[in-house]
Amino acid sequence: MMKKKTLGIIGGVGPLATMFIGEMIVRLTAAERDQEHINMLITNNTNIPDRTAFILGESQENPVPVILSDAHKLEKMGAEILIIPCNTAHSFYDEIQDGTTLPVIDMVYETAKRAKEKGAHRVGILGTSGTISTGIYQAACKQFDLQPVLPNERIQSIVMSLIYDDVKAGHPADPKKWSTISLAMEEAGCDELILGCTELSIVRKELELTNCIDSLYVLAETAIERCGYQLK
Numbered sequence: 001m002m003k004k005k006t007l008g009i010i011g012g013v014g015p016l017a018t019m020f021i022g023e024m025i026v027r028l029t030a031a032e033r034d035q036e037h038i039n040m041l042i043t044n045n046t047n048i049p050d051r052t053a054f055i056l057g058e059s060q061e062n063p064v065p066v067i068l069s070d071a072h073k074l075e076k077m078g079a080e081i082l083i084i085p086c087n088t089a090h091s092f093y094d095e096i097q098d099g100t101t102l103p104v105i106d107m108v109y110e111t112a113k114r115a116k117e118k119g120a121h122r123v124g125i126l127g128t129s130g131t132i133s134t135g136i137y138q139a140a141c142k143q144f145d146l147q148p149v150l151p152n153e154r155i156q157s158i159v160m161s162l163i164y165d166d167v168k169a170g171h172p173a174d175p176k177k178w179s180t181i182s183l184a185m186e187e188a189g190c191d192e193l194i195l196g197c198t199e200l201s202i203v204r205k206e207l208e209l210t211n212c213i214d215s216l217y218v219l220a221e222t223a224i225e226r227c228g229y230q231l232k
Contacts, residue, residue: 002228003228004038004039004227004228004229005080005081005226005227005228006038006039006040006041006078006079006080006081006227007025007038007039007040007041007079007080007081007082007083007223007227008040008041008042008071008074008075008077008079008080008081008082008083008102009021009022009040009041009042009043009074009082009083009084009085010043010045010067010070010071010074010082010083010084010085010089011042011043011044011045011085012043012044012045012046012047012048013048013051013063013084013085013086013088013089013198014086014167014168014198014199015044015046016167016170016199016202017085017086017198017199017201017202017216018042018044018085019044020085020198020201020202020205020216021083021085021198021201021216021219021220022040022042024216024217024220025038025040025220025223025224026038027232028220028221028224028231028232029224029229029230029231029232030229030230030231030232031229037229038223038224038227038229041074041077041078041079043070043073043074045066045070047066048063048066048067048070049061049062049063049066050063051063051086051088051089051091051092051128051130052088052128052129052130052131053130054130055088055091055130055133055134056129056130056133063089063092064092064095064096064099067084067089067092067096068096068099068100071096071099071100071102071104072100074102075100075101075102079102080102080227081102081103081104081105081223081226081227082100082102082103082104082105083104083105083107083219083223084096084104084107085107085198085216085219086198087107087108087127087128087131087136087137087196087197087198087215088127088128088130088131088134088197090106090107090108090131090136091130091131091134091136093106093108093136103226105219105222105223105226107215107218107219108136108137108140108196108215109140109143110218110219110222111137111140111194111196111213111215111218111219112137112140112141112143112144112146112194113144114213114218115141115144115146115192115194115213116144116145116146118192118213120146120191120192120213121146121147121191122146122147122149122188122189122190122191122192123141123146123147123148123149123190123191123192123193123194123213124149124150124151124185124188124190124192124193124194125137125138125141125148125149125150125151125194125196126151126159126181126185126193126194126195126196126197126200127159127194127195127196127197127200128159128160128163128197129156129160131196131197132150132151132156137194137196138150149185149188149189149190151181151184151185152184155180155181155184155185158177158180158181159181159197159200161177162174162177162178162181162199162200162203163197163199163200166203167199167200167202167203168199172206173202173203173206173207175207178203178207178209182211192212192213193211193212193213194212194213194215195212195213195214195215195216196215197215198215198216200214201214201215201216201217
């Protein structure tokens with residue numbers, strides 16, 4: 001049997017998404033008692049600078065040193081595998097992975113892989129403007145011969161409002177915003193939508209969405225299996 005490993009979660013990016021993936025992992029693990037669940041070490045460091053602001057040149061605060069500092073703390077505490085519940089942070093994936101001896105699960109790659117497994121062809125990418133601008137999802141989709149479809153400028157502004165004005169601000173997700181986004185992407189010919197921002201995972205939960213691939217859900221499932229546990 002595969003040795004069971006301790007999971008380290010570099011959180012705070014954002015705080016609610018961090019709490020959500022912790023719950024998600026517990027609910028998705030095949031376990032009947034406390035001792036059969038994954039041993040998790042979680043930081044919820046809200047001092048990690050805004051990833052999108054740095055990428056877009058709106059801030060000079062580089063989030064990578066803070067992320068790596070948390071990675072090293074988790075390693076010293078006994079973590080054996082790391083995850084970062086933030087798609088935009090994966091813009092710095094190579095730098096983060098090079099800065100730690102622990103394996104870091106690539107959330108973006110795993111999500112694109114899931115889209116391929118579902119038989120997708122034209123995949124709508126919904127995420128922060130930072131994530132979109134770096135092209136990480138576009139590149140991951142092309143690895144699996146998927147056609148990435150990006151929102152136009154008007155729709156992207158609504159996506160950002162849903163992320164920042166609703167979820168990050170602690171407000172309920174506005175269903176009208178989501179309806180506008182999903183209709184536009186459907187009209188663009190998307191056969192699958194990737195929720196490439198962990199705040200959008202909160203939107204999925206609140207609005208009970210079913211027509212999308214949730215990157216946070218994919219990350220949770222992957223983490224469970226990589227740590228040597230079984231999915232329900």
